[in-house]
Amino acid sequence: MTPAASEGIRKIVHVDMDAFYASVEQRDNPELRGLPVVVAWKGARSVVCAASYEARKFGVRSAMPAMRAERLCPHAIFIPPDFTRYKAASQGALEIFRRHTDMIEPLSLDEAYLDVTANKTGLPTATRVAIRIREEIRQELNLTASAGVAPNKFLAKIASDWKKPDGLFVIQPHEVQSFLLRLPVGRIPGVGKVMEDRLKQIGIGTVGDLHAIELQSLEMQFGRYGRRLYELARGIDHNPVVPNRVRKQISAEDTFESDISLVQTEAVLRRLSEKVWAASKGNVRHARTIVLKLKTKEFQTITRSFTPAEMPLSAEELANAAVALLERVTSAPEQLFRLAGVGLQNFQSDQEPPLFAEAAPE
Known part of the structure; x- marks a missing residue:
């Protein structure tokens, strides 16, 4: 066994x-059904929140810059999100x-x-x-x-x-082992494009390849995440379903298809701030601290936080505060990043907003 x-x-x-977002738009407006729908604001700084399957046929994906989505699918219908x-x-x-x-x-x-x-x-x-x-x-x-x-x-x-x-x-x-071993390693949740490429460089292209690597070797190369990879390659996951859990943070983050510069993270942070605002149902005043999270292409995690006298009163204000934290990130101009995130933490009470609204990329 x-x-x-x-x-x-x-x-x-x-x-x-x-x-989800695109499907709600198509449900509520029958004229959109069967058409390529992109949920995003148009503009240089906008990022795709969701794309219908008709738009995905043209390569449009969530977290993609809206301008790129427009180039890929010029006839797409852009709709601003309605959380x-x-x-x-x-x-x-x-x-x-x-x-x-x-x-x-x-x-x-x-x-x-x-x-x-x-x-x-x-x-x-x-x-x-x-x-x-x-x-x-x-x-x-x-x-x-x-x-x-x-x-x-x-x-x-x-x-x-x-x-x-x-x-x-x-x-x-x-069926667990027979199913897992043939999968591309990129199908493991949490293994993004950058990690997948890194694994391929050391000869790991499938979960079966990963399964063949000893635990010690994976831990030497990937630290604690190496143990996680070792377990997942064997179908082991002891994490229980935790209902109504009290979280210390409400957050949203994206791992990019390709690494981006610090300046380019601004558009992503603004989209993630919308998601975090939706997650908290606008009740961010229960939180005291705004958090920025970045991960470099070398997997170094950088966090910056800010505890304002008064919390933001809109998603736009939350986004502005998150973007302002970028000024406190010291990095070389050529430094690239693989992940960005926005979070709220330091809640004043144990009664946090319902977490079913915590947003993530589709």
């Missing part, structure tokens, strides 16, 4: 709404989840983990639960969702992406 199979008593479902409507749809999905389990760990407006080992509706399998949830989302919200079913969170996350859009994929405990 594999290590992952020994955890088979857990039944985890990862639900991921398909092209009020997205949050309403997100809340509707959460209410559906609650019919089936209280063990819900939201990740963003459009995705969540559910532990359905013991579900409320008495359905015999996690697969049946996932089928029912997807049906209810379609019927009640007029949206589609993809779902992955597996013995742990790591595998469920991979599975939900396997048959997107509007798909369901199940990884049974006895």
Whole structure:
């Protein structure tokens, strides 16, 4: 029995709404259905929040500069984001989840983990639960969702992406190793383009290649993350679904397809600030500190924080504060960055805003 199979008593479902922001726009305006929709403000500093599958056929992706998206798909329809409507749809999905389990760990407006080992509706399998949830989302919200079913969170996350859009994929405990070993290493959540290239440079192109590397070797090259890679290559993930967890920080971050300069991170920080604002439902005054996070192409993490006398009163003010923190980052002009993030922390009370609204790239 594999290590992952020994955890088979857990039944985890990862639900991921398909092209969520763009799908809400197409749902609410039938004239947009079947057309390439890009949710973003137009402009040199704007970044794509979401793209419909019609736009994705032209290579448009979330976190991409809006100007590049316009070049790739000149006939795309650009729509500014409306987080009020997205949050309403997100809340509707959460209410559906609650019919089936209280063990819900939201990740963003459009995705969540559910532990359905013991579900409320008495359905015999996690697969049946996932089928029912997807049906209810379609019927009640007029949206589609993809779902992955597996013995742990790591595998469920991979599975939900396997048959997107509007798909369901199940990884049974006895199938874990045979499924994992053939995957490109880039399919591991958290392994971005830069890390994938770095792994390929040392001869690791598939999860099977990673599985063959000794733990000590991975730890020497990647530190603590090396152990994580070692475990994931074996389908091991002990992280439980944590409902209603109190977080010390509400944040959003992006890992870029290719490294960018410090100046170029400004557009990303402004988009992430919108997501963090949506996550907190605008109630940022419960927080006391604004945090900037950057990661260099060499994997060095840089953080800067600011505790203002009064917290921002709008997403734009939050974005301005986050961008201002860039002035406190000392780096060589040629330094490139692989990740940027914005966060709120140092909350005044234990009652933080509902985390189902915490945003992340689609």
